[in-house]
Amino acid sequence: QVQLVESGGGLVQSGGSLRLSCAASGRTSSTIYTMGWFRQASGKEREFVAAISGSDDTTYYADSVKGRFTNSRDNVKNTVYLQMNSLKPEDTAVYYCASDFVGPRIPYSRSWKAWGQGTLVTVSS
Numbered sequence: 672q673v674q675l676v677e678s679g680g681g682l683v684q685s686g687g688s689l690r691l692s693c694a695a696s697g698r699t700s701s702t703i704y705t706m707g708w709f710r711q712a713s714g715k716e717r718e719f720v721a722a723i724s725g726s727d728d729t730t731y732y733a734d735s736v737k738g739r740f741t742n743s744r745d746n747v748k749n750t751v752y753l754q755m756n757s758l759k760p761e762d763t764a765v766y767y768c769a770s771d772f773v774g775p776r777i778p779y780s781r782s783w784k785a786w787g788q789g790t791l792v793t794v795s796s
Contacts, residue, residue, distance in 0.1 A: 673697045673704075673785045675768045680790030683758055687794070691753040693768030693787060698749070705772040706751045708742065709780055710764035710792075717767070719778035721753060731777055736762075758794045765789040 679691040693706065707722035721742040722731045730742045741754040751768065769783035776782055 673770055675770055675785060675787035677766065677768045677787045677790040680766060680792045682793045682795065685758060685760055685794055685796050687758050688754070688756045689758065689792060691755065691766055691768075691790060691792075693751045693753075695749045695751075695770060703746055704770050705777075706742075706744065707769040707772065707777060707783055708751075708753050708766060709769055709783075710762075710766045711789075712761075712764040715764075717780050719780070720766070722772075722777045723751060733778070755792070758792075760794045760796045763792060763794050765791050 673695055674697045676694050677691060679689060683689055703725040705725040708720040709717050710720050711717040719733050720736055721740055723742045723744055732740060739757045744751045767789045768787040771784040772782055773784055774782050
């Protein structure tokens with residue numbers, strides 16, 4: 672059973688930057704997993720933000736963050752990162768790391784079976 676722990680959230684002004692981290696532990700194999708990021712704003716459904724493929728590091732982004740957010744990974748540290756630049760107030764949400772992608776599609780939250788506890792990002796105007 673994988674454990675995912677996010678960190679790096681906080682309060683930032685509009686236009687600022689934050690880097691989120693998600694550390695994975697508890698795996699017994701050396702398989703590199705596809706990892707994702709989702710977010711959930713207050714009163715809204717959880718939405719896809721970004722993902723990085725376990726096979727070839729291909730990255731995927733929601734249109735709302737494309738060009739501002741960058742998803743990367745350090746396989747030695749079993750950690751994925753979400754660099755968030757040019758933050759906007761509408762980026763305010765709890766950000767969740769996801770793993771164990773089972774399909775059918777990356778942007779669907781039901782396609783992922785393991786979740787972290789989330790980290791709060793607040794962007795002030």
